[in-house]
Amino acid sequence: MTISGVVVACILLRCAVARSSQPNIVFVLADELGWHDIGYHGSRVQTPHLDKLASEGIKLENYYVQPMCTPTRSQLMSGRYQIHTGLQHTVINPDQRSCLPLDEVTIAQKLKEAGYSTHMVGKWHLGHYTKGCLPTKRGFDSFFGFYNCAVDYYTYEKGKFCKFENETVLRMRGTDLWRNDEEHVAPYYQGHYQTHVLAKEAEDVIRKHNPSKPLFLYLAFGAVHVPLEVPKVYEDMYADVKDNSRRILLAMATCMDDSIADVTGALKDTGLWDNTIFIFSTDNGAATAYGGCSWPLKGGKTSLFEGGIRAVGFVTSPLLPPDMQGTENMELMHVSDWFPTLVHVAGGELSGTKPLDGYNQWETISLGRPSQRTEILINIDPLIPCEACANHTKWDHKKFDVHVHAAIRMGEWKLITGNPHHNYWVTPAEYPNMKNIYLNEPGKMVWLYNIAADPNEQDDLSDTFPGIVNILLDRLAEYNETAVPVQFPDCDTGADPARRGGSWGPWV
Incomplete structure (x- = not known):
């Protein structure tokens, strides 16, 4: 290792912690x-x-x-x-x-x-x-x-x-x-x-x-x-x-x-x-x-x-x-x-x-x-329904269905599609003078935020920057092509603790 490499290693783990002392x-x-x-x-x-x-x-x-x-x-x-x-x-x-x-x-x-x-x-x-x-x-x-x-x-x-x-x-x-x-x-x-x-x-x-x-x-x-x-x-x-x-x-x-x-x-x-x-x-x-x-x-x-x-x-x-x-x-x-x-x-x-x-x-x-x-796939979950979503939207996308519960963060931008859950701000209950804020956006299924400038997600920019929406939808589609089938089986009565003396544990 070069002298500079040793210095970097020492900075990372204070020299006293060598690989022999993990x-x-x-x-x-x-x-x-x-x-x-x-x-x-x-x-x-x-x-x-x-x-x-x-x-x-x-x-x-x-x-x-x-x-x-x-x-x-x-x-x-x-x-x-x-x-x-x-x-x-x-x-x-x-x-x-x-x-x-x-x-x-x-x-x-x-x-x-x-x-x-x-x-x-x-x-x-x-x-x-x-x-x-x-x-x-x-x-x-x-x-x-x-x-x-x-x-x-x-x-x-x-x-x-x-x-x-x-x-x-x-x-x-x-x-x-x-x-x-x-x-x-x-x-x-x-x-x-x-x-x-x-x-x-x-x-x-x-x-x-x-x-x-x-x-x-x-x-x-x-x-x-x-x-x-x-x-x-x-x-x-x-x-x-x-x-x-x-x-x-x-x-x-x-x-x-x-x-x-x-x-x-x-x-x-x-x-x-x-x-x-x-x-x-x-x-x-x-x-x-x-x-x-x-x-x-x-x-x-x-x-x-x-x-x-x-x-x-x-x-x-x-x-x-x-x-x-x-x-x-x-x-x-x-x-x-x-x-x-x-x-x-x-x-x-x-x-x-x-x-x-x-x-x-x-x-x-x-x-x-x-x-x-530079990015995080937050999730793509095809099993979460979006009953409140409109049947048709200007965000119809050739590769990704915007009815699907999904989100991605790319750089400063974040895109959400489908049913996002909890479209509101809950204020601390110990301060009763602060009121919760609820948004009613029926039929909406696409949100775009600049998280760096707006970490509290107050300003939806999807109409302002449609090009960015489409870039992020393309990226969601690419991720979706790599997804494996959802693993969410039905209830199995064999799991009942009554069959094993009253405790949860392996049953197969």
Whole structure:
């Protein structure tokens, strides 16, 4: 290596971290934490620990995820767009024979190949119908957590209705908390608050870790996803917030913040922190119907507007160059980028994967260099209906059907087609004098925004710049040609926990 090459390597990982001493990687994923649900975005919420971590690192302020949980998690694990894995329609239900395809290589597998101890704590939500889908079969040395979403915070129960064509309904209900995909442990933890339980487990992983190997810890909290439940001591901190859902959600975020402080405390107590890259991200925008808030961004969870996909995210580490600590990064990034970025940081190889849609963004993060990507395919989902769309439109396109639920970001431009979901702005409920703003645009199915100039999507420019609309429709058509069929099977009654002693788990 040349002298200049050595200097660059030292800047990237502070010389002390050579390839023989790979950095630990701790990735914390919150569930449905909206843009306005963290303190450093001007929210009322108390998240002092996250705010401090972000202020010591690099805030990713032009960073995107997907509008719902499964697609984001699948792209984090595989580095591939959901149109290339068949997971482009909503989320995996607990009664479906579906999971991240078994021929997809995961980030955990690549880090394990690079010599890492790999551990997952928390919410999987990438399918569990057969044992091959489970975390310990996808590259994790250990797993403690649950397979589904919306698992009760105290009982660890999850319910699901299965409706059939003859209108009969099967109500499934079971508990969901596992250790290493073999031991169902929900009975031992019932009555203990989920966020605390997950943080304690992550602490145990850290304290038991053999420092002679690098650590990859993926901690995926259930918070702040419904059901809205929290210890009273946290809810009392927001007693003046009259809106019940908002009050509890704020309390859940503060509880998660305290739990993250316990996790980072364990890293510091064990001496691992000095050689750790810590990443925080949310999986999608706020669930505005359940107390979440993406203000001033438009929309929320499931929406193609910014409130559904612009994510809270940051990277912090003692390994970052001093002049990058405490900065904001406005370069374009996407959740799929973590796969190649972290494999690079770990000194691993990308051989053996399918073609990745993510880019290695380490120099963008650590040195502030321009992003490796110029566009993001947000999604193309042919199964979401557009009943309110007009039958005929001036945007009839030879290659792409604008009735389809789809969106793409290219440079400063963003195009949305079909039914975008949540065409409104939800204001913070703790400020009752602020009113929500709803738009009624019957028959409309194409929106164009300049996100750099108008991040809150107030000015639709589709009529002003029809040429740009057509360029982006052409690009959507090109992506659509690479899409695999949607994987969204019907309900399978074999999933019923009643058949397996009352717990959710593999049934095939």
